[in-house]
Structures are given as structure tokens and as C-alpha cells.
Amino acid sequence: MTTITTNTTAAAMSSASKTSAKTKPATGATGATGATGTAARAATVRRETAETRVEITVNLDGTGAAKIATGVPFLDHMLTLLARHALLDLTVAAEGDTAVDYHHTVEDVGIVLGQALREALGDKRGIRRYGFFLLPMDETLARVVLDLSNRPFLVYQVSTPNPMIRDFNVGLVREFFQGLANALGANVHIALEYGEEPHHVAEAIFKGFARALLEAVTLDPRQAGSLPSTKGKL
Numbered sequence: 001m002t003t004i005t006t007n008t009t010a011a012a013m014s015s016a017s018k019t020s021a022k023t024k025p026a027t028g029a030t031g032a033t034g035a036t037g038t039a040a041r042a043a044t045v046r047r048e049t050a051e052t053r054v055e056i057t058v059n060l061d062g063t064g065a066a067k068i069a070t071g072v073p074f075l076d077h078m079l080t081l082l083a084r085h086a087l088l089d090l091t092v093a094a095e096g097d098t099a100v101d102y103h104h105t106v107e108d109v110g111i112v113l114g115q116a117l118r119e120a121l122g123d124k125r126g127i128r129r130y131g132f133f134l135l136p137m138d139e140t141l142a143r144v145v146l147d148l149s150n151r152p153f154l155v156y157q158v159s160t161p162n163p164m165i166r167d168f169n170v171g172l173v174r175e176f177f178q179g180l181a182n183a184l185g186a187n188v189h190i191a192l193e194y195g196e197e198p199h200h201v202a203e204a205i206f207k208g209f210a211r212a213l214l215e216a217v218t219l220d221p222r223q224a225g226s227l228p229s230t231k232g233k234l
């Protein structure tokens with residue numbers, strides 16, 4: 001378990017979190033023993049700016065339990081299903097300048113989730129590294145391909161005729177994944193094969209990403225704790 005605090009204003013909070021961030025023993029999750037020793041693949045990251053305050057705790061070897069409160073109801077819905085389909089235990093608490101619009105909050109939650117996933121992955125030994133998924137949702141089909149390469153790059157090929165989901169612009173999904181890809185150090189390709197209904201489009205992308213992520217972070221016993229790279233570094 002790793003805790004990172006960025007721009008924290010509360011020293012007491014920081015030291016309390018350091019205390020609680022001690023590595024805890026694995027609790028029977030297949031991935032948590034062996035390759036990465038006994039350290040749980042979990043992390044907590046806090047980040048505070050003039051625009052947002054975000055705290056995220058993630059456990060890669062979870063069951064999909066989510067506790068999400070971002071102040072953006074549609075983002076809460078997306079993160080809840082992301083946790084469920086990636087089998088992450090995920091706690092997200094965010095407060096942002098949503099009176100301006102949702103942009104800063106959505107982007108910064110993506111950044112902090114990327115940081116937390118990266119910390120939880122640790123040295124990446126034994127992981128599968130790549131993941132991909134084609135996810136259908138009624139008339140929509142989304143394709144998500146992922147490489148935990150430490151080479152941040154987002155390719156995002158999505159256009160929807162009607163961008164609004166209530167007061168949430170589906171274009172913000174791109175901002176979320178740009179922040180996430182940068183902070184996670186991941187190559188992420190997201191494409192909408194086809195589809196129109198914006199709620200379906202966003203949901204298919206988040207679920208597809210979740211399934212691709214689940215594949216990529218899974219510990220493969222055949223890797224025997226080595227890095228899935230001929231370069232020797234990820």
C-alpha cells in the first residue's frame with residue numbers, strides 16, 4: 001500500500017495517512033502474493049489544486065467494491081461500473097469547481113486515478129501488461145486497447161452526434177482518459193466502432209477500459225514475477 005500526497009494542506013492528515021499506509025499482508029487475492037511479495041497492490045493518492053481536491057484509494061486485487069462521490073453524478077456512475085468491471089476496490093472523493101463546469105473535476109479525477117493505479121502496480125513484475133476489449137451496449141460498440149508501457153499516449157477516435165447526457169458533455173470522457181493515460185504512463189487507444197446514444201457510448205468506453213485494464217494488470221503465473229518486456233524496464 002502506497003500513499004502519495006500532492007499539494008496537501010493538512011500536515012496532520014498527511015502523517016495520519018502515512019501511518020495507515022503501511023503495507024498490509026495479502027488477503028488471499030491471487031495476485032497479491034508471489035511475484036510482488038506480500039505487498040498488497042493498493043495505493044492512496046491525494047491531489048489538491050485551486051480547482052479541485054481529489055483523494056482516491058485503489059486495490060487492484062479487489063472485488064469491484066466502489067465508494068464514489070465526485071459531485072458529478074454521471075462520473076460517479078461511470079467510476080462505479082469501472083470498479084465493478086475491472087474488479088477494483090475503488091474509493092473516490094472529489095470536490096471541484098463544478099459551478100464553473102465539470103471539466104476540471106473530470107480531468108483531475110482521471111489524473112489521480114492514473115497516479116493511484118500506477119502506484120498500486122509497483123514494479124509491474126508479473127503483470128500481463130497488455131489488455132483489450134470490444135464492448136457492446138445495444139447499438140454501440142467500443143474498442144479499448146491498453147499497454148501499461150510507461151509511454152503515455154492517448155488515441156481517441158470517438159464522435160457522437162448528440163454530445164449531452166443531461167448536463168454532462170460526453171466530450172469530457174476524452175479529458176478523463178487523457179489525464180489517466182498521462183498519469184498512469186499508459187498507451188490507451190479508444191475508438192467508437194459505431195453507436196449514437198451518448199450514455200451508451202460513454203458507458204461502453206468505461207466498461208471496455210475496465211475489462212482491458214483487468215486483463216493488463218492481472219498477474220500471469222507463467223511470467224514468474226518477471227517483467228513482460230525484452231527491454232528490462234517498464
Ligand SMILES: [Mn+2]
Nearest residue numbers: 077199200203
Ligand atoms: Mn448507465
